[in-house]
Amino acid sequence: MTVERFSGIYAPIATPFGADEEIAFPRLRDNLARWAGTRLGGLVVLGSNGEAVMLDAAEKERLIAFVRENFPPDRPVIAGTGSESTRKTIRLTRRAAELGAAAVLVLNPHFFKGAMTDSALKRFFLDVAEASTVPVILYNMPRNTGLNLSWQLVAELSCHPNIVGIKDSGGDIVQISQIIASSRPGFGVFAGSASFLLPTVLMGGVGGTLALANVVPDLCVEVLSFAQAGRLEAARELQIRLLPLNAAVTARWGVAGLKAALDLSGYYGGPPRRPVLPVGEGEKAQLRQMLRDLGVAVDQP
Amino acid sequence: MTVERFSGIYAPIATPFGADEEIAFPRLRDNLARWAGTRLGGLVVLGSNGEAVMLDAAEKERLIAFVRENFPPDRPVIAGTGSESTRKTIRLTRRAAELGAAAVLVLNPHFFKGAMTDSALKRFFLDVAEASTVPVILYNMPRNTGLNLSWQLVAELSCHPNIVGIKDSGGDIVQISQIIASSRPGFGVFAGSASFLLPTVLMGGVGGTLALANVVPDLCVEVLSFAQAGRLEAARELQIRLLPLNAAVTARWGVAGLKAALDLSGYYGGPPRRPVLPVGEGEKAQLRQMLRDLGVAVDQP
C-alpha cells in the first residue's frame, strides 16, 4: 500500500451540531454534497477539528458510516481513531475499516505525557499498525497534545509497511524536512495546516490535511497545483493570501472560528459543543472581511 | 454543603487490570479491604492515577459502583467525572451520584487549549455544578492537561454553593496560598501530591488527595496529624522522608511506578493499560529500597 492514493488536499471536516448539541446529519449531508463539488482529494472524519474528543463511541461510528455513504466513493474518507488506550484505538480502527474508511489517522496518546516515551509511542503505533486492516497515517499535533513526535521516531515507524504517512500539524519545517529525508521512500508527509502547505510541498511533502480546506478547499488545492506546476511565484502569492484566514480558523479562534467561517461561506457550521464557546460578533466581522479578501461570496450580516 | 466532610487524606486509587487488561475486580476488592483498615478519610475513584482516560463509559460506572459497595459506607467515595465535553461530564456526574459518590472531582477540559479561556472554563464548571446533585471539587492538573486554573478563576468559582473545594496538583504554593486567601470561607484546598502536603496544610489547606496514599496511606495521614497537632518538626521530618517515593510514583515513573509500588507492598498493582509501559527491574529495585527506607514491609524479589 502506498501513500499516493492519499495525496492532494484533504479537509478534516467539522462535525455539525444543532442547537441541542446533537449531530445535525442533514446539515452534514449538505456540506458533504458541496465538498464533493470541489477538487478535494478526500476527507478526514473525526479529526481534531471534527471535535472527536467531544463525541462518544456510538456517535463516532455513525459519523464514519454517514460520511462514507454521502461522499463520492472514488474519493477516500480517512477516519481519526487515536485515543488514550491502545485497545480503544484498535477497536475504533477496525470498526472504521469495516465502515469504509480507506485509512486511519492516529493521534498519539498524550494524557500521561511523562510516560509517552519514544519506546511507548513506538509500541503504540506498531500495535495499531499490526491490528489495522487499512493503512495508518501518524498524526502529530503538539499544540493540542503537548507532545511532539520526533523525526527519529517517525523515521523508525515509517519502516512498517502499514504506516504510510504523517499529518504533521506542528509546522516545524526543519522537522518536516528531516522526516522527509529520513523516512522510507514512499512514506508521505502531509502539512497539517494551510499556513505551511507550500513550504512542506516544496520540501517534498505530498499534500495537506487542512482545517482551512473546509472553507476554501479549491484555494488550498490551487496552492498545491501551482507548486506542482513549478509556478512558484503564483503559489507563494496565494499561500501568503491564505495566512490570515488560516490563522483565524486554527490557532487564533480554533474550531469556533472554523464553524463561524463555514456559516459565513455557505456551509453549515453551527455551534461547537460546550465548553467551547462560539465566537462573538467582532470575530465574525473579521472573518467576513477575510473571506471577502479571498473572493469568497459571503452571507450578508 | 461544606467541605469539612471531605477533609483528611484521600487516595485516588489505581485501577487494577489483569494480564488481559480487563479490570481485575477481585483484586480491587482486596485492595479496598486493605485501604479500609487504614486512616484514610476516603477514596477517589477515576482520578488520573485511576487511568480514567483509559476506561470506557461502562467500565467507569461499574467501577464507581464496585468501589462504593466495597468500602465502608461511612467513608466518602469521590468520583472523577471530568471529560472534554460539558454534556458528557454532566452525564457521568449524575450517574456517579446515583451510584453513591459523595462528591465529584472534575478535571477541566484541555484538548482545545486555546479555547479554554477563563470564560469557557467558568461556564463549564458552573454548568456542571448546577447539574450535579452532589458537591463538585475542582481538579487542577497542569502537568497532564497543559493548562492551569488561575487563582482568580478558582476564587470566582468558589462562590457557587455547590463548588466546595479544589484538588490542586500543580504544586505552586503561591497559587495555593492565593486560592486560600481569595476563595470563600469554607472552600477547601487539597494538596494534589504528597510532596507539598505539609506546606499546603500549613498555609490553610484542609487535606490531600495523594497518589502516594495508595501505598503508604497512614504515613500521609501522619503528616497531617502532626501538622494539626502543632508538631511542626515531626511533620517536616516525615514530609521530607516521603519525597523520594512520592516522586517515584508521580512525576518520575507515573502510574507504572505507582502500580509497581503497590505490587511490592502487599497490594495488587498489576500492569498499566497500554500504551503505558510497566517499569523495569531497575526501577523496581529502587522502589523496593524506597519502601524499605520508609519502614514498609516489602515482598522479596
Place this chain on the structure above:
Amino acid sequence: MTVERFSGIYAPIATPFGADEEIAFPRLRDNLARWAGTRLGGLVVLGSNGEAVMLDAAEKERLIAFVRENFPPDRPVIAGTGSESTRKTIRLTRRAAELGAAAVLVLNPHFFKGAMTDSALKRFFLDVAEASTVPVILYNMPRNTGLNLSWQLVAELSCHPNIVGIKDSGGDIVQISQIIASSRPGFGVFAGSASFLLPTVLMGGVGGTLALANVVPDLCVEVLSFAQAGRLEAARELQIRLLPLNAAVTARWGVAGLKAALDLSGYYGGPPRRPVLPVGEGEKAQLRQMLRDLGVAVDQP
C-alpha cells in the same frame, strides 16, 4: 564559614537612576539611610532588581563600594556577581570582596541554554567558589534565565565549603524542600520572593532575599519573626496580606513596579533604564491602594 551570618531578611536593592539614566548616588544614600533604620539583616547590591544587567563594569564596582560605605558596617552587604563567563564572574567576585562585600550572590550563566548542562554549571560554580575569598550563595531565577538549578546539582554544590547557601526565586516548594533535605547541614536556603517566604521558612529555610523588602522591609521581617516564634496563624495572615503587593513588584510589573512602589512610599525609585518602561498612572493607583492596605503611609497623588 557558615550561613547563619546571612540569615534573616535581605533587600536586593533597586539601583536609582536620574532622568538622564545615570546612577543617582545621593538618592541612593537617602534610601540606604532609611533601610538602615529597619530590621533588615543586610542588603544585596547588583541583584536582578538592581538592574545589574543594565550596568557596566565601572558602575558595578562603584555601586558595591558606595553601598558598603553607606550602610551600617555590622550588617552584611552581598554583591551579585554572576555573568555569562566564568572569568568575568570571578573578576567581579574578587573586586566585590575587596570592596567589602561579605558574600557574593551568583546567578548562573544562561544565554547558551543548551550548553548549561549540570556538568557545565557544576564546573562554573566550583571555579567561582575556588576563586572567591568570600562565601558564595547560589542564585536560581528561572523566570529570567529560562533555566532551573536542579536540587541534585544544588546538593552536590553544597558540599563545597565556600558555597554556603542558595537564593531560590523559582518558588517550587517541593524543590526547596528537596534542597533542604539533601544539601549539607549548615547550607542555607533563602526564599527569593516574599510570596513563598513563610512556606520556605516552615520547611527549614533560613530567610529571604526579597524585592518586597525594598518597600516594606519590616513587614517581611515580621513574617519571619512570627514563624520563628511559633505564631503560625499570625505568620500566615501576614504572609497572605503581602501577596498582592509582592506580585505587583515582581512577576506582574517587575522592576518598574518596584520603583514606583518605592516612589510612593517615601523612598526614591525613579525610572528604570530603557528599554524597561515605567508603569503608568493606572498601575500607580493600584500600587498606592495596595500600600495603604498594608498600612504604609503613601505620598498623595
Place this chain on the structure above:
Amino acid sequence: MTVERFSGIYAPIATPFGADEEIAFPRLRDNLARWAGTRLGGLVVLGSNGEAVMLDAAEKERLIAFVRENFPPDRPVIAGTGSESTRKTIRLTRRAAELGAAAVLVLNPHFFKGAMTDSALKRFFLDVAEASTVPVILYNMPRNTGLNLSWQLVAELSCHPNIVGIKDSGGDIVQISQIIASSRPGFGVFAGSASFLLPTVLMGGVGGTLALANVVPDLCVEVLSFAQAGRLEAARELQIRLLPLNAAVTARWGVAGLKAALDLSGYYGGPPRRPVLPVGEGEKAQLRQMLRDLGVAVDQP
C-alpha cells in the same frame, strides 16, 4: 538604504580563543583569509556564535576593527551590538559604525522577559535605529532569549527607513512567511540557521546568516544559488544533506560543536570560553563523519 547590499550568505563568525581564553587574533586572521576565499557575501562579528555575551566592551571593539581590517573591503562586515540596555546598545552601535561595520545586527533585550512587551521592544529598536548611522537588522533568537519577536512587531518596525531586515533564528516558517507578507517592500528576511535556509528563500527571503557558513560556506551559498536558478530539486537535495551537520553545530552541541567542526575542517576553532565546555571525543568522531559525508577534507584523528 536597501537591504540588497546584504543579500546572500553571511557567516556569523566564531571568536577564536587560545588555551588562556584570550582572543587568538593570529588564528582569527587565518580564518578570515580562508573565508575571504569563499563565496560568502559578508561576515557577522559578535553574533551569538561569536560568544558576544562572553566578551567585554574593549574586546568587542577590538574584534570589530580587526575583522574589518582583515577581510576584503568590498564585502560587508556586520556587527552584533544588542545588549540589555538601550544606551549600551546605542554606544556600541555607534562605535561599530566608526570602526567600519556596514550594518548592525541587534538582538532584543531579554533578561526582564515580563517587561519586554511589544511597546518596550518597539521603543528599543526605534531608539537604536534613530541613533545609528548604519542600517539596523533585527535579530530574533527565541532559543537563547526565551522571547519571540512577533511578526506584527516586525512589520511595524520595518516601516522605519533605517531598519532594513531581520535575521530570524526561530525557524517558524509561518512567522517568516507572515513577516515577508506584512513588512514594507525592500525589507529583507534572512534565515538564521541553515536548516531552514531553502524554505525561507522559497518564501521570499533574501539570504541567510548561518552558523554552518563558518564551516561549509560554499555549500550554503550553493543552496541559495540553486534556489535562485530555479533548480529546486538540487536545492532540496543539498538542503537535506546539510541538516545533520547544521543540527550538530547549532541546537545539538552549540558553539562547542561549531568550534570542533572548525578545528576538524582546516579552520581554527579552539575552546569556547568557560563555562561552556568543549565537546568530547565521541562528538568529534560524529562531526568528522558528518563533514566527510559532505565531502569536506577532514583532519586525521
